[in-house]
Amino acid sequence: MRWSDFSKLIKLRLTFLVVFSASISFLIGSKVNGDINWFNWGKLIVGGFLVTAAANCFNEIIEKDLDKLMKRTMDRPIPSGHMTTGQALVLGLFMGMAGTYLLGSLNIDTGLLSVFSIVLYAFVYTPLKRKSPIAVFVGAIPGALPPLIGYVAAHEKIDAIALILFGIQFVWQFPHFWAIAWVLDDDYKLAGFRLLPSGKRNLTSAIVTFIFTLLLVPVSLLPxxxxxxxxxxxxxxxxxxxxFLYLAYKLLSTLEIGSAKKLMYGSFLYLPVVQLMFLFDFIGKVK
Incomplete structure (x- = not known):
């Protein structure tokens, strides 16, 4: 198996973003307790990587026939014939069990949350993508669990800080994903995915995207x-x-793919900057 095939199977860039988010929250949770256990931080990173990789692997197994229909996914290892479904399943099960074991060794709640994340993403969100745009709301839950998992791994309980970390990433999911869905709508429709709020690139979808981006303004100020x-x-x-809201407004006013691309790129920058600032400012306060 080539590295390029493995990286596509586990969606490496997405997996990296998930692990980054969880690791930042772990550091915040650690500072609540007073100090950082760097060994546990390493276990979180490895365990989080494996669990996320497993969820993405199961997602690609379930969607292998649909991936053949879309230009952006037809070169993935299973639809391209570089890997069998059985091989991917063995890899996914191994990564899922190993990652859950590592996260569960931090505390039981972290392990349970990781299992819940895999099940919800791979076996609820994935099949819903062809049925209704409500799939985005369902997918936003496992998408926002990484900071909660990271925080609980360090602090061992869900408190107000944990809920704020979850809330910021939860609301961010909507403009982030709808921007991607707007850009890739033609490709998604080849597989029967209905992911934009109205199912189409139209004013309704742009208005809903703008409203959720507007909601992110007060949510981001909760810390x-x-x-x-x-x-x-x-x-x-x-x-x-x-x-970020201005970029959503530009999409609302133009309804152009180019505006959606700018909103998508803006979302990639927004989340890590806000999370890092929360970490640095929180560390400064607890000192």
């Missing part, structure tokens, strides 16, 4: 509002949220 972060994270979050 400052509840005094978990200071004015630095509040200022940066506000500036980036308003810039």
């Amino acid at each position: 400052t509002w509840y005094h978990f972060g200071g004015y630095y994270v509040g200022a940066v979050s506000l500036v980036f949220s308003l810039a």
Whole structure:
């Protein structure tokens, strides 16, 4: 098996973003406790990588026939014939069990949340993608679980900070994913995926995307509002949220694929910046 095939099977870039999000939240949770256990941080990164890779692997097994229909996915290892379904299943099961074991060794809640994330993403969200745009709402839950898992891995309980970390990533999922769905709508329709709010690139989909991007503005300010972060994270979050909102407005006013691409790229930048600022500002406050 070639590395390029394995990286496509586990959706390496997506997996990296998930692990990054969880690792930042682990550090925040660790500072609540007073110190950072770097060995456990390493276990979280490896375990989180394996669990996320397994979920993506199961997703590709289930969608192998649909991936053949789309230009962006037809070169994945299973539809291209570089890997059999059986080989992918063995890899997915191994990664899922190993990752769950590592995360569960941190505490039982972290292990249970990781199993819940795999099941919801691979076996609920994945089949829903062809049935209704509600799939995006379902998918936003496992998509927002990484920061919650990372925080619980360090702090061992779900508190207000954990819910804020989850909430920011949950709301962010919608403009992020709908921007991607807008850009790739023609390809998605080849596989029968219905992912835009109205099912089409139209004003309704753009309005819904704008509303959720607007909702992200107050949600991103929750760390400052509840005094978990200071004015630095509040200022940066506000500036980036308003810039993000402007990109959503441009999509609303133009309904063009080019505007959706800018919103998509903006989403890739927005989340890590806000999460890192929360971490740095929180560390400064607890010192």
